Amino acid sequence: MKTSLWQTFALHLDDKRPGFARGPWFTMNAVLELDGALDHSALAAAFDELQRRHDVLRTEIVDHAQLIHSAPTAELELVDAVETHAEVPLAAPVRLRLAGNRLALHLHHMVADPVTLWTTLDELATLYSAQRTGAAVPPPAAQYADYTLNEAALVERQRGSATDWWQTRITDAKPCPQPPLQPAKPFAYREQLLTNTELAAVDQRTLQQRSTPLVTLLAALAAGMTPYVGAGETLVFATLFSKRDRPQWQRVLGPCIVPSVLAIPRDGDIAAVREAVVGCSRYARFPILEADVPPRSPFFEYVPQNWPSGYDFGPIHASVAAVAGPKDTGLADILGIRLRPTTDNTLTGHFSGDGTDWTESLVSQVCAGLRDHLLS
Incomplete structure (x- = not known):
């Protein structure tokens, strides 16, 4: 397959x-x-x-x-x-x-x-x-092969409308160029961006705006990045969308995620960013390698805090002690930004890149602008 x-x-x-x-x-x-x-x-x-x-x-x-x-x-x-x-x-x-x-x-x-x-x-x-x-356990509702076949069918069915939408959002929207390339050192680090009190205030404002944390953080990131990118109308990020959008996919094992892009208006307000995110998600099932994505578009991902309360192995209770994604082996190239709330309700960012356009010092300035926007 x-x-x-x-x-x-x-x-x-x-x-x-x-x-x-x-x-x-x-x-x-x-x-x-x-x-x-x-x-x-x-x-x-x-x-x-x-x-x-x-x-x-x-x-x-x-x-x-x-x-x-x-x-x-x-x-x-x-x-x-x-x-x-x-x-x-x-x-x-x-x-x-x-x-x-x-x-x-x-x-x-x-x-x-x-x-x-x-x-x-x-x-x-x-x-x-x-x-x-000796209790019986029901069989799985679906296999990942079922998801893969369904995904391929959806790609073909939506190809025309998705192609038109991405053409409008990326190619015709004049994406903002990234900072010019320059010799610099690669970097990878974590940083707390908001304390628990600050994050609680931002979450409250997000609810009042009838928005989502992803939209709020994207709008703030755009504000932080805008002074350092070239002329253009749209900021383009590579990203991942979860696509467990049918009941049988809710518990299927396998990567039910789609690599796609977030094409948001430069200096856009919350409503404009929200509209862009909804559209990007709707047309995410499109072979991103066929899209005219600007080179070296940064990767952005918001990872909600979703640690379970624990698991029961018969009478033995198991609680989550640690979680981690891929180990940083120094092989990343473009700027990668991953924001996530922690178990103690602070907002933490993980930043990495080869440093040749978005240098570590420039990313620090972007983070300062992001914080200013979130707390203003």
């Missing part, structure tokens, strides 16, 4: 930067804290059954195709200690490691998204409990 839109785009990124998406650090990771000891044999059996139930956990990406292995490719690993990040080979895209009262799940990002991470842990806990009690 052919790769999905997300997988195709990730392979394209890897072609540009070998090892970025095919490498073993391109992973989704979670560590659970257990309040008791798990039965190793029951956990191993549950993990084996989990892989048998979901084709995507036995899927290898080879030459732009999804190849499904007939048998599970991974076994439970009993180790002395677990870390948040772990290498996961693309040929065996899932790892489960147990060290005392800590359980770590690692999924290759080519076959998983954040929802997959949480849903996998939830089903693992259910299967473990069933191993102990």
Whole structure:
């Protein structure tokens, strides 16, 4: 079977930067804290059954195709200690490691998204409990192959209208050029942007404006970036949209995300940015590699805080101790901006890039402008 839109785009990124998406650090990771000891044999059996139930956990990406292995490719690993990040080979895209009262799940990002991470842990806990009690567990509602086929059909059905819309929003809208290229050092760092009190005030204003955090943050980011980009009408960002927009996709394992763009009006007000975001999401199922996206458009992503309260492995409760996306291996090129609220209700940003247009000092000035706009 052919790769999905997300997988195709990730392979394209890897072609540009070998090892970025095919490498073993391109992973989704979670560590659970257990309040008791798990039965190793029951956990191993549950993990084996989990892989048998979901084709995507036995899927290898080879030459732009999804190849499904007939048998599970991974076994439970009993180790002395677990870390948040772990290498996961693309040929065996899932790892489960147990060290005392800590359980770590690692999924290759080519076959998983954040929802997959949480849903996998939830089903693992259910299967473990069933191993102990003998209870039956209903089969999955769908496989990732079903999602991929449906996605391909939607792309073809919407191709004409999507092409026209992106032509209007990008090619005809005079995108703003990025800052000129210059020699500079690559960078990657995290920074707190808003305290919990400041974030609460921004959230309240967002509700009053009948908007969303994504729209509010995009409008503020545009205000922070505008002084440093060239003349034009539109700021263009690469991004990802979650597309679990049918009941059967809500719990399917696999990356139900679409690489797309956010094309927002320069200095646009909240209403204009909101209208642009709604349209971008509506027409997101379009092969982004075919769109006339300006080169080196920054990547932007808002990641809501959605840690679950925990999981019950029979009588053992597991709480989330740590979560992480792909490990920074220094292979990113364009400016990447990821904003997320933390568990203590502050707003944190992760910024990375090769520094040749958006330098670290310039990004710091953008952040200052973003804060000023949010708190004004």
